[in-house]
Amino acid sequence: MSKQTIKIEPKRPVDVLFDKYAESHQNPTNKLVHWICVPLIVFSLLGLVWQIPFPHLGFLGSYNGFFNWASFLLAFSLYYYFTLSPVLFFMMIWVVGIMSYVIVKIEQAVGLGTGTAYVIYAAIFVVAWVGQFIGHKIEGKKPSFLDDVKFLLIGPIWLLHFICKKTGIRY
Numbered sequence: 001m002s003k004q005t006i007k008i009e010p011k012r013p014v015d016v017l018f019d020k021y022a023e024s025h026q027n028p029t030n031k032l033v034h035w036i037c038v039p040l041i042v043f044s045l046l047g048l049v050w051q052i053p054f055p056h057l058g059f060l061g062s063y064n065g066f067f068n069w070a071s072f073l074l075a076f077s078l079y080y081y082f083t084l085s086p087v088l089f090f091m092m093i094w095v096v097g098i099m100s101y102v103i104v105k106i107e108q109a110v111g112l113g114t115g116t117a118y119v120i121y122a123a124i125f126v127v128a129w130v131g132q133f134i135g136h137k138i139e140g141k142k143p144s145f146l147d148d149v150k151f152l153l154i155g156p157i158w159l160l161h162f163i164c165k166k167t168g169i170r171y
Helices: 013-022 028-051 058-066 069-084 086-110 115-139 151-167
Strands: none
Touching (some): 028 069, 069 086, 069 151
């Protein structure tokens, strides 16, 4: 009779974070709210930060308009995602790329840093957060970020990891 050894691999840090995040995201209604509100919060926050006036940097030449305060927010966030999962990082590049495209289109329509632009993004931000808190009220559990602020960054990739699981992509 031979003994089989079952090797259990330790959980990756990203999976530990997803497990912790999932503890307060079990209710189907709350999950649906997150599928709607988390992308809207990311989009509106990116749009709001994009509107903050940025100094003109001559050395950037014609690319000067493509660098703004949102660039720093994206660099920090995307680096963090890369440390957790290169696949989710790559997926987030596409997500923020699409969001950035829409922000540029809004900028072309109403102007950069205008009151209208701020109102658009602030309204989306407030409505989405109200939705999040309603979702957590339905869930009966407080949002994860109240215990640890890094969970503000986990929400977007938590959603993407479901897409990976559904499509069989290892993240």
